[in-house]
Amino acid sequence: ESQLNPNYSFENFLEGDSNRLARSAGLAVAAKPGGTSFNPLLIFGGVGLGKTHLVHAIGVDIKDKYPEKTVLYISAEKFTQQYIDSVKKNNRNDFIHFYQIIDVLIIDDVQFLSGKTGTQDVFFHIFNHLHQNGKQVILTSDKAPVDMQDIEQRLLSRFKWGLSAELQTPDFETRVSIVKNKLYRDGVDMPDEIIDYVAKNIKSNVRELEGAIISLIAQSSFNKKEVTIDLARIVVEKFVKNTKREVSIDYIQKVVSDYFQMDVSTLQSKTRKRHIVQARQLAMFFAKKFTKASLASIGSQIGKRDHATVLHACKTVDNLTSTDKQFKKYVDDITKKLSV
Ligand code: ADP
Ligand code: MG
Secondary structure, three states: OOOOOOOOOOOOOOOOOOHHHHHHHHHHHHHOOOOOOOOOEEEEEEOOOHHHHHHHHHHHHHHOOOOOOOEEEEHHHEEEHHHHHHHHHHOHHHHHHHOOEEEEEEEEOOHHHHHHHHHHHHHHHHHHHHHHOOOOOEEEEEOHHHHOOOOOOOHHHHOOOEEEEEOOOOOOHHHHHHHHHHHHHHOOOOOOHHHHHHHHOOOOOOHHHHHHHHHHHHHHHHOOOOHHHHHHHHHHHHHHHHOOOOOOHHHHHHHHHOOOOHHHHHHHOOOOOOHHHHHHHHHHHHHHHHHHOEEEEEEHHHHOEEEEEEEHHHHHHHHHHHOOOOHHHHHHHHHHHHOO
Protein backbone atom coordinates (compact mmCIF):
# COMPACT_ATOMS: atom_id res chain seq x y z
CA GLU A 1 0.00 0.00 0.00
CA SER A 2 1.71 3.17 -1.18
CA GLN A 3 -0.96 5.51 0.30
CA LEU A 4 -0.85 7.58 -2.87
CA ASN A 5 -3.88 9.49 -4.06
CA PRO A 6 -4.15 9.23 -7.87
CA ASN A 7 -6.20 12.44 -8.06
CA TYR A 8 -3.17 14.37 -6.90
CA SER A 9 -1.44 14.18 -10.28
CA PHE A 10 0.98 16.48 -12.06
CA GLU A 11 -1.68 17.09 -14.65
CA ASN A 12 -3.96 18.53 -11.99
CA PHE A 13 -1.18 20.53 -10.38
CA LEU A 14 -1.36 23.72 -12.37
CA GLU A 15 1.85 25.52 -13.07
CA GLY A 16 2.57 29.15 -12.25
CA ASP A 17 5.49 31.34 -11.20
CA SER A 18 4.73 30.46 -7.60
CA ASN A 19 5.43 26.76 -8.04
CA ARG A 20 7.52 26.41 -11.22
CA LEU A 21 10.79 25.49 -9.54
CA ALA A 22 9.23 23.00 -7.15
CA ARG A 23 7.07 21.46 -9.87
CA SER A 24 9.97 21.10 -12.31
CA ALA A 25 12.20 19.61 -9.64
CA GLY A 26 9.38 17.18 -8.87
CA LEU A 27 9.16 16.16 -12.51
CA ALA A 28 12.92 15.67 -12.68
CA VAL A 29 12.87 13.47 -9.59
CA ALA A 30 9.94 11.47 -10.96
CA ALA A 31 11.87 10.85 -14.18
CA LYS A 32 14.95 9.55 -12.36
CA PRO A 33 14.21 8.77 -8.72
CA GLY A 34 17.44 8.68 -6.75
CA GLY A 35 19.32 9.59 -9.88
CA THR A 36 19.38 13.37 -9.62
CA SER A 37 21.15 15.71 -7.23
CA PHE A 38 17.71 16.60 -5.84
CA ASN A 39 18.04 14.11 -3.05
CA PRO A 40 16.42 14.76 -0.74
CA LEU A 41 13.89 16.94 -2.48
CA LEU A 42 12.32 19.17 0.13
CA ILE A 43 9.18 21.11 -0.74
CA PHE A 44 8.32 23.85 1.71
CA GLY A 45 5.63 26.51 2.00
CA GLY A 46 2.59 27.67 3.92
CA VAL A 47 -0.68 25.88 4.58
CA GLY A 48 -2.83 24.95 1.60
CA LEU A 49 -0.28 25.79 -1.07
CA GLY A 50 -0.04 22.32 -2.56
CA LYS A 51 2.82 20.54 -0.77
CA THR A 52 0.90 17.34 -0.19
CA HIS A 53 -0.56 17.41 -3.68
CA LEU A 54 2.84 17.87 -5.31
CA VAL A 55 4.60 15.07 -3.45
CA HIS A 56 1.73 12.71 -4.24
CA ALA A 57 2.06 13.69 -7.89
CA ILE A 58 5.73 12.75 -7.80
CA GLY A 59 4.94 9.41 -6.20
CA VAL A 60 2.09 8.66 -8.62
CA ASP A 61 4.30 9.50 -11.58
CA ILE A 62 7.12 7.28 -10.34
CA LYS A 63 4.71 4.39 -9.80
CA ASP A 64 3.54 4.91 -13.37
CA LYS A 65 7.01 4.88 -14.87
CA TYR A 66 8.59 2.34 -12.55
CA PRO A 67 5.88 -0.07 -11.38
CA GLU A 68 8.49 -2.30 -9.76
CA LYS A 69 9.70 0.43 -7.40
CA THR A 70 8.26 0.64 -3.92
CA VAL A 71 6.99 4.12 -3.18
CA LEU A 72 5.68 5.05 0.23
CA TYR A 73 3.90 8.22 1.27
CA ILE A 74 3.50 8.87 4.99
CA SER A 75 2.90 11.90 7.16
CA ALA A 76 5.59 12.66 9.72
CA GLU A 77 2.90 12.37 12.35
CA LYS A 78 2.00 8.82 11.36
CA PHE A 79 5.65 7.92 11.01
CA THR A 80 6.21 9.11 14.58
CA GLN A 81 3.24 7.12 15.82
CA GLN A 82 4.48 3.96 14.11
CA TYR A 83 7.89 4.46 15.59
CA ILE A 84 6.52 4.89 19.10
CA ASP A 85 4.41 1.75 18.67
CA SER A 86 7.42 -0.19 17.47
CA VAL A 87 9.37 0.79 20.56
CA LYS A 88 6.48 -0.26 22.78
CA LYS A 89 6.18 -3.58 21.00
CA ASN A 90 9.90 -4.13 21.03
CA ASN A 91 10.27 -4.27 17.25
CA ARG A 92 12.14 -1.07 16.56
CA ASN A 93 14.46 -2.99 14.24
CA ASP A 94 11.59 -4.26 12.11
CA PHE A 95 10.38 -0.68 11.83
CA ILE A 96 13.79 0.49 10.65
CA HIS A 97 14.18 -2.42 8.27
CA PHE A 98 10.75 -1.78 6.73
CA TYR A 99 11.74 1.77 5.82
CA GLN A 100 15.24 0.91 4.69
CA ILE A 101 14.02 -1.28 1.83
CA ILE A 102 11.78 1.37 0.26
CA ASP A 103 12.86 2.87 -3.08
CA VAL A 104 11.09 6.20 -2.74
CA LEU A 105 10.21 7.50 0.70
CA ILE A 106 7.91 10.52 0.94
CA ILE A 107 7.47 12.10 4.36
CA ASP A 108 4.95 14.91 4.64
CA ASP A 109 5.14 17.78 7.16
CA VAL A 110 8.52 17.01 8.74
CA GLN A 111 8.09 20.07 10.99
CA PHE A 112 6.06 17.62 13.06
CA LEU A 113 9.34 16.00 14.10
CA SER A 114 10.32 19.17 15.99
CA GLY A 115 11.48 18.28 19.46
CA LYS A 116 10.88 14.56 18.91
CA THR A 117 14.47 13.43 19.33
CA GLY A 118 13.80 9.69 19.27
CA THR A 119 11.96 9.84 15.98
CA GLN A 120 14.53 12.22 14.52
CA ASP A 121 17.25 9.80 15.49
CA VAL A 122 15.62 6.83 13.81
CA PHE A 123 14.78 8.89 10.76
CA PHE A 124 18.42 9.99 10.54
CA HIS A 125 19.52 6.37 10.26
CA ILE A 126 16.85 5.47 7.74
CA PHE A 127 17.71 8.54 5.70
CA ASN A 128 21.42 7.72 5.60
CA HIS A 129 20.76 4.16 4.55
CA LEU A 130 18.41 5.16 1.75
CA HIS A 131 20.63 7.96 0.54
CA GLN A 132 23.74 5.78 0.49
CA ASN A 133 21.87 3.22 -1.57
CA GLY A 134 20.73 5.73 -4.15
CA LYS A 135 17.12 5.71 -2.99
CA GLN A 136 15.00 8.83 -3.27
CA VAL A 137 13.80 10.79 -0.27
CA ILE A 138 11.11 13.46 -0.65
CA LEU A 139 10.07 15.70 2.22
CA THR A 140 7.69 18.55 2.85
CA SER A 141 7.74 21.15 5.56
CA ASP A 142 6.03 24.40 6.44
CA LYS A 143 9.42 26.15 6.64
CA ALA A 144 12.78 26.23 4.92
CA PRO A 145 15.46 24.18 6.70
CA VAL A 146 17.20 27.35 7.95
CA ASP A 147 14.03 28.36 9.77
CA MET A 148 13.22 24.98 11.29
CA GLN A 149 13.26 24.76 15.03
CA ASP A 150 14.07 21.91 17.37
CA ILE A 151 15.36 19.69 14.60
CA GLU A 152 18.81 18.23 15.22
CA GLN A 153 21.63 19.89 13.36
CA ARG A 154 22.80 16.69 11.67
CA LEU A 155 19.32 16.12 10.27
CA LEU A 156 19.01 19.72 9.09
CA SER A 157 22.33 19.41 7.31
CA ARG A 158 21.00 16.31 5.49
CA PHE A 159 17.89 18.23 4.47
CA LYS A 160 20.18 20.77 2.83
CA TRP A 161 22.05 18.18 0.78
CA GLY A 162 19.55 18.09 -2.03
CA LEU A 163 17.19 20.79 -3.20
CA SER A 164 14.78 22.87 -1.12
CA ALA A 165 12.09 24.37 -3.31
CA GLU A 166 9.44 26.74 -2.08
CA LEU A 167 5.76 26.81 -2.96
CA GLN A 168 4.72 30.43 -2.83
CA THR A 169 1.25 31.89 -2.90
CA PRO A 170 -0.03 31.68 -6.47
CA ASP A 171 -0.60 34.84 -8.44
CA PHE A 172 -4.01 35.83 -9.76
CA GLU A 173 -3.66 34.09 -13.13
CA THR A 174 -2.60 30.83 -11.55
CA ARG A 175 -5.49 31.05 -9.12
CA VAL A 176 -7.89 31.51 -12.01
CA SER A 177 -6.49 28.49 -13.83
CA ILE A 178 -6.70 26.36 -10.69
CA VAL A 179 -10.36 27.32 -10.31
CA LYS A 180 -11.11 26.69 -13.97
CA ASN A 181 -9.45 23.30 -13.87
CA LYS A 182 -11.49 22.35 -10.82
CA LEU A 183 -14.74 23.43 -12.52
CA TYR A 184 -13.80 21.61 -15.68
CA ARG A 185 -13.11 18.39 -13.84
CA ASP A 186 -16.44 18.68 -12.02
CA GLY A 187 -18.21 19.47 -15.27
CA VAL A 188 -19.58 22.74 -13.97
CA ASP A 189 -19.94 26.04 -15.82
CA MET A 190 -19.46 29.29 -14.00
CA PRO A 191 -19.41 32.83 -15.37
CA ASP A 192 -15.92 34.34 -15.70
CA GLU A 193 -17.03 37.27 -13.62
CA ILE A 194 -17.62 34.95 -10.65
CA ILE A 195 -14.35 33.07 -11.15
CA ASP A 196 -12.44 36.35 -11.25
CA TYR A 197 -14.19 37.60 -8.17
CA VAL A 198 -13.35 34.52 -6.12
CA ALA A 199 -9.76 34.33 -7.39
CA LYS A 200 -9.25 38.00 -6.66
CA ASN A 201 -10.46 37.74 -3.10
CA ILE A 202 -9.00 34.46 -1.88
CA LYS A 203 -5.29 34.86 -2.26
CA SER A 204 -3.22 33.03 0.23
CA ASN A 205 -4.49 29.49 0.36
CA VAL A 206 -5.46 27.22 -2.54
CA ARG A 207 -7.46 24.96 -0.25
CA GLU A 208 -9.69 27.90 0.69
CA LEU A 209 -9.97 28.90 -2.92
CA GLU A 210 -11.19 25.40 -3.79
CA GLY A 211 -13.43 25.39 -0.73
CA ALA A 212 -15.20 28.54 -1.88
CA ILE A 213 -15.69 27.14 -5.37
CA ILE A 214 -17.01 23.84 -4.02
CA SER A 215 -19.43 25.77 -1.87
CA LEU A 216 -20.64 27.76 -4.89
CA ILE A 217 -21.04 24.58 -6.94
CA ALA A 218 -23.10 23.06 -4.15
CA GLN A 219 -25.29 26.15 -3.81
CA SER A 220 -26.05 26.17 -7.48
CA SER A 221 -26.63 22.45 -7.97
CA PHE A 222 -28.35 21.49 -4.72
CA ASN A 223 -30.09 24.72 -3.79
CA LYS A 224 -30.71 25.53 -7.44
CA LYS A 225 -29.53 29.05 -6.74
CA GLU A 226 -28.18 31.09 -9.58
CA VAL A 227 -24.52 31.86 -8.95
CA THR A 228 -24.48 35.65 -8.82
CA ILE A 229 -21.82 38.04 -7.67
CA ASP A 230 -23.85 38.60 -4.53
CA LEU A 231 -23.81 34.91 -3.72
CA ALA A 232 -20.09 34.77 -4.47
CA ARG A 233 -19.55 37.69 -2.12
CA ILE A 234 -21.33 35.92 0.71
CA VAL A 235 -19.39 32.70 0.18
CA VAL A 236 -16.04 34.47 -0.08
CA GLU A 237 -16.77 36.48 3.03
CA LYS A 238 -17.48 33.32 4.98
CA PHE A 239 -14.20 31.81 3.92
CA VAL A 240 -12.15 34.87 4.58
CA LYS A 241 -13.80 35.50 7.94
CA ASN A 242 -13.58 31.94 9.20
CA THR A 243 -9.90 31.75 8.56
CA LYS A 244 -8.90 35.21 9.65
CA ARG A 245 -6.30 34.61 12.28
CA GLU A 246 -6.52 36.49 15.55
CA VAL A 247 -3.32 38.47 15.97
CA SER A 248 -1.77 38.31 19.40
CA ILE A 249 -0.38 41.22 21.36
CA ASP A 250 3.04 39.54 21.24
CA TYR A 251 2.83 39.41 17.49
CA ILE A 252 1.83 43.07 17.28
CA GLN A 253 4.80 44.08 19.44
CA LYS A 254 7.09 42.02 17.25
CA VAL A 255 5.79 43.55 14.02
CA VAL A 256 5.98 47.09 15.37
CA SER A 257 9.50 46.59 16.78
CA ASP A 258 10.68 45.04 13.53
CA TYR A 259 9.21 47.93 11.61
CA PHE A 260 11.21 50.44 13.64
CA GLN A 261 14.23 48.12 13.79
CA MET A 262 14.31 47.81 17.53
CA ASP A 263 14.00 44.92 20.00
CA VAL A 264 10.72 44.19 21.71
CA SER A 265 12.49 44.83 25.03
CA THR A 266 13.38 48.34 23.82
CA LEU A 267 9.79 48.98 22.82
CA GLN A 268 8.67 47.90 26.30
CA SER A 269 11.37 49.81 28.20
CA LYS A 270 10.77 52.83 30.42
CA THR A 271 12.65 55.21 28.16
CA ARG A 272 11.07 58.49 27.11
CA LYS A 273 12.96 58.76 23.85
CA ARG A 274 10.43 60.00 21.37
CA HIS A 275 10.72 57.34 18.67
CA ILE A 276 10.54 54.56 21.23
CA VAL A 277 7.54 56.11 22.96
CA GLN A 278 5.83 56.36 19.58
CA ALA A 279 6.54 52.73 18.75
CA ARG A 280 5.11 51.70 22.10
CA GLN A 281 2.03 53.84 21.58
CA LEU A 282 1.53 52.32 18.16
CA ALA A 283 1.75 48.81 19.60
CA MET A 284 -0.93 49.74 22.16
CA PHE A 285 -3.11 51.30 19.48
CA PHE A 286 -2.92 48.18 17.29
CA ALA A 287 -3.51 45.89 20.26
CA LYS A 288 -6.70 47.83 20.96
CA LYS A 289 -7.69 47.74 17.31
CA PHE A 290 -6.91 44.12 16.46
CA THR A 291 -7.52 42.18 19.67
CA LYS A 292 -10.34 41.88 22.18
CA ALA A 293 -8.01 42.51 25.12
CA SER A 294 -8.98 45.12 27.72
CA LEU A 295 -6.99 48.33 28.12
CA ALA A 296 -5.61 47.03 31.41
CA SER A 297 -4.53 43.78 29.84
CA ILE A 298 -2.92 45.54 26.88
CA GLY A 299 -1.02 47.81 29.28
CA SER A 300 0.23 44.97 31.39
CA GLN A 301 1.49 43.09 28.32
CA ILE A 302 3.19 46.09 26.74
CA GLY A 303 5.78 47.14 29.29
CA LYS A 304 3.58 46.88 32.42
CA ARG A 305 1.68 50.14 31.92
CA ASP A 306 -1.79 50.95 33.30
CA HIS A 307 -5.04 51.31 31.36
CA ALA A 308 -4.87 55.12 31.38
CA THR A 309 -1.55 55.00 29.55
CA VAL A 310 -3.05 52.76 26.89
CA LEU A 311 -6.05 55.04 26.48
CA HIS A 312 -3.74 58.03 26.16
CA ALA A 313 -1.65 56.14 23.57
CA CYS A 314 -4.72 55.37 21.45
CA LYS A 315 -5.78 59.03 21.50
CA THR A 316 -2.28 60.22 20.65
CA VAL A 317 -2.09 57.86 17.71
CA ASP A 318 -5.50 59.01 16.46
CA ASN A 319 -4.41 62.64 16.69
CA LEU A 320 -1.04 62.14 15.06
CA THR A 321 -2.57 60.08 12.27
CA SER A 322 -4.74 62.99 11.24
CA THR A 323 -2.07 65.68 11.60
CA ASP A 324 1.25 64.07 10.70
CA LYS A 325 1.73 62.58 7.25
CA GLN A 326 4.82 60.59 8.13
CA PHE A 327 3.10 59.16 11.16
CA LYS A 328 0.07 58.21 9.10
CA LYS A 329 2.40 56.29 6.82
CA TYR A 330 3.69 54.31 9.81
CA VAL A 331 0.12 53.41 10.74
CA ASP A 332 -0.74 52.37 7.20
CA ASP A 333 2.42 50.31 6.73
CA ILE A 334 2.00 48.46 9.99
CA THR A 335 -1.70 47.90 9.36
CA LYS A 336 -0.77 46.22 6.10
CA LYS A 337 1.81 44.03 7.79
CA LEU A 338 -0.69 42.98 10.41
CA SER A 339 -3.41 42.23 7.87
CA VAL A 340 -1.64 39.72 5.64
P1 ADP B 1 -0.52 21.75 1.70
O1 ADP B 1 -0.11 20.31 1.83
O2 ADP B 1 0.60 22.65 1.27
O3 ADP B 1 -1.21 22.28 2.92
P2 ADP B 1 -2.35 20.68 -0.25
O4 ADP B 1 -1.41 19.91 -1.09
O5 ADP B 1 -3.20 19.92 0.69
O6 ADP B 1 -1.57 21.85 0.52
O7 ADP B 1 -3.24 21.56 -1.24
C1 ADP B 1 -4.49 22.12 -0.84
C2 ADP B 1 -5.46 22.01 -1.99
O8 ADP B 1 -5.07 22.90 -3.03
C3 ADP B 1 -5.49 20.62 -2.61
O9 ADP B 1 -6.82 20.28 -2.90
C4 ADP B 1 -4.67 20.78 -3.87
O10 ADP B 1 -5.13 19.89 -4.88
C5 ADP B 1 -4.91 22.21 -4.24
N1 ADP B 1 -3.79 22.83 -4.97
C6 ADP B 1 -2.70 23.44 -4.44
N2 ADP B 1 -1.88 23.89 -5.39
C7 ADP B 1 -2.45 23.57 -6.56
C8 ADP B 1 -2.08 23.77 -7.93
N3 ADP B 1 -0.94 24.39 -8.28
N4 ADP B 1 -2.93 23.31 -8.89
C9 ADP B 1 -4.07 22.69 -8.54
N5 ADP B 1 -4.47 22.47 -7.28
C10 ADP B 1 -3.68 22.90 -6.30
MG1 MG C 1 -0.23 19.00 3.44
